[in-house]
Amino acid sequence: MLSAGRLSGRRATALAAAAAATALVLAPLAAAGSAAPAAATTTGATSPELTIAAVDPLVSEGESLEVEIVLDNPTDAIVPATSVEVLLTAAPIPTRYGLTRWFAGQSLLASSVIATVEVPAAPARLRATASATIDAASLGLDGRSWGAYGLAANGADLATATSVVVRDEPGEASPTRLSLVAPIDAGASDGLLDAAALEAATTIGGEARESLDAAIAAGLSFGIDPVFAASEAALGGEAPEAATSWLDRADRPEAYALEYANADPIAEVRAGVHPVELLGVPREDAPMLPPGVADVGTAAPVIDATSAVLRQDDLASLAGIGTVVLTTAGLDEMLVGSTPSAHVSIDGVEALAADAELQSLVREAVLDDDLAAADARARTLALLATITRERPSDSRALAAMLPASSLGDIGPLLSDLSDAGFVDTVEVEEALRGEPREASLAELDDPARDAGAELVTAALAQEAEVSSVSSIVEDPSALLADLRLQLLGALPDAGRAVTEADRIAIEGLGGAMGEVRHAVQILGGSDIQAVGQSLPLPITITNELDEPVTVQLSVRPSNALVTVPDPEVDVTIPASSQQRVQVPIEIVGTGGVLMIAQLSTPDGVSLGQLQTIRVQARPTIEAVVGWTLGTAIALLLGFGIWRSVRKRRRGEARGDLDDRPLRGRPQTTGTEETA
Known part of the structure; x- marks a missing residue:
């Protein structure tokens, strides 16, 4: 017989399941039921199907059995109410092979009817539910051998549904x-849980709290998601007491650490990057915490x-x-x-x-x-x-x-x-x-073998692009740590195949990374009429990050009508703001010119896209005269040089007297002999 504690626990589980089923509990052999306002759930079925299950599949000496029967109707016609016979095999199913055949509906075992249940009509595309409590005498298991007994439901014009109950009296066996092994993860997140989500998970009735309680009670090894510890540390004094108590309780010898956000270590190993770890835990208005604050569990993973x-x-x-x-x-x-x-x-x-x-x-x-x-x-x-x-x-x-x-x-x-x-x-x-x-x-064969590794590689490549421009902020490590949190939250989860949701998450991560790469940029402006000799060129830079950035602005003209005395300028833009920079330029000619502006990091990595500003240059009269005279002088000098070179080539330049023949004088050749 069951102990009082075990019996009360079993009864609590059975009552909870029965309440969820919204079915009537009936006396032995009685018929009753109700149509449940739920859609039919039989996947791929084209005709009505029965399903039977025991609310509590373990039966000990003197115990009754509660069963639940569901009639799924995937058709567009009403399935009328029907009587369903509940059957139980006369002996335990002796082998694994026999169990397989029983569940497949391929085994004919001696069975007897232990109850008849009236299942109500099932409306189109809905299901009807009924339940029955079968007392120990009608069940007939007292005194029989222990083991798994086949349970079946049989209705007119319906395929027989099979399940099983276990007589739980193993004796000396x-x-x-x-x-x-129970992995206790934090679920979908951006890398950290806020106070409300952390408390909801770890308080009484919370998902993580219930899982931890069940794992400890069963004496299991269990994995803890480091997200819980990192979130609690990041919240500091605002962390809920329930989370702190939960983490203290989870600190047991049988606990081990999952990969952060339960990321899949197999995908990381195949990508050649395991482990992908935290870089730190950023906090609002406080210094970043070291990654060690997320450490949980001491057992081997x-x-x-x-x-x-x-x-x-x-x-x-x-x-x-x-x-x-x-x-x-x-x-x-x-x-x-x-x-x-x-x-x-x-x-x-x-x-x-x-x-x-x-x-x-x-x-x-x-x-x-x-x-x-x-x-x-x-x-x-x-x-x-x-x-x-x-x-x-x-x-x-x-x-x-x-x-x-x-x-x-x-x-x-x-x-x-x-x-x-x-x-x-x-x-x-x-x-x-x-x-x-x-x-x-x-x-x-494994056609999807590299799917997880490809997503990990893509995520890290996106992170590397952001890392290359992170020197624009005073503390690049904080920016990269925050991005790493988002990356870890987007990686494929352990224990299952890669899904379309994983691919969407990595694509979304790419969008978030792109926002960082393009958070600092030059705003496009209107055409500028530049009149004068020297004047400032206004360029507006926007910073969408929540921290100040320092960038290098370079400006160059597309032709010689304009010059830029200082083509590179360091600019600091406050957080979430815009700043107009005045870059001095000098006008030396009349006409149109494109000023090409480019941002880069302090260490020279290009940032964002080029921006062009069309300038219509019109210098003052002094600049025009100076430019004209300068051009004329340059042309005269050039002409003189050209003319001199040309004459020298012809041997007629004035300075070449030694090379000119003496006119009117006889020419002699050879050596003159003396007497």
Whole structure:
């Protein structure tokens, strides 16, 4: 029999699930139900379908069973009310193969009707729900063998729905040890949580609070997102007390640190950049905090590779970071007989291989909607019971990864597992004890292998572009630290395949980075009529950052009608403001000229786009005369030089007397002899 504490916990879970189902609780063999105002949920179905699940799949001696039946109607016609028979197999399903066939509707096992439930009519595109409580006598499990019993619902003109319940009286059987790992993440964020979001997550009833409580109660290893600690530190005295208490409670030996914002270490390893870490924690109106304030957990990291197709080099790199959990679907091995323990050596690299079927059920039990999750929890317990029955005297150590806490509620599954007498939930180190079995990685196609790495590379390339212009601010490290927070929040999450949402996040990150690169720029202006000899050229620079910037402004003319005595000027623009700079220019000719203005960082990196200002130059009369005289002198000098060179070439220049022949005098050649 159940203890008072266990019974009350089981009853609380059952009552909560029943309330969520909005169905009537009936006496044994009674018929009742209600049409639920919800859309039909059967994915891809073209005809009405039944679903059945036990509210609490564990049944002990003398306990009743509460079941819930849903009639999904994906058609445009009303499905009339119908009587549904609830059946239970006469004996436990003995093997994993038998369980698979039962769930696929391919197994014909001796069964008996234990209840009849009237399911109301299901309107078009909606579903109808009914529930029934079957007392222990009608259930007929008292005194029977322990294990997984098939549960079915059968209605006229409807396919039979299958589920399972577990008689939880394992006797002397050695419980199966299950190392579940619970990643507790902060969910979608820009890198930090504000006070309201942090308090909502960590207070009583909050997502992170409930997940942590459930993981500690079940004795699991759990990962903590450093976002929680970084946010609490950034808020300082304004941090909610609930967050501080939560972090203190999470500081346990079985806690390890997730990658920041639960980023995927596999994508980072494949991109060759692991780890992508914090650069600091920026604060408003206060100095930036060092990245160490986000440190949480002391245990070795656990890497969720259950959704990845690994190669040996991936595995070796990841094993150097922490404990890798993959699934048996990715292994090339021949298993005969009972289910093995999870500890495995893959060509010399040790890891944990989660049973592929168990891992899939664990995910469904957390991620699916209420009824589907209840059915997945029942199947999970049935599988574990069947594995335990394979070798009752030989305890195995299995492993599985729970989905991140932001994706679903891990509490109901952990509650059921804690209640079960045939399974013990333990820390991940338990699964690593003992000798590993030998295996190799299977050679599997993975068309999306590089998808995560490509997004990581793209994000870091965008960050590098901003880094190249960060010297415009007084403290570049604060600017880069803030951008790194946004980058980490946008990277693909661990434990799942890359999604379109990940690609959109990286594209959005590129937009945010682009805003920083173009936050300081020259505003376009109207044409300028420049009259005079020397006058200032007005150029307006805008700074959209929330801190002052220092840039170098360079100005050059497109022709010689205008000169710029000081073509490069250092300019400091206050935060979120505009500043007009007067650049002196000199007018030396009449006509149109384009003044080309360009901003750059103090270390010479171009910033933003070129801007051109059209200037119509009209110098004063003195400048015109001076320019004309100067031009005339230059032309005369040029003409004189040309004429002199030309004459020299002809040998007729006045200074070349020695080269001219003597006119009227006889020419002699050779050497004159003397007497």
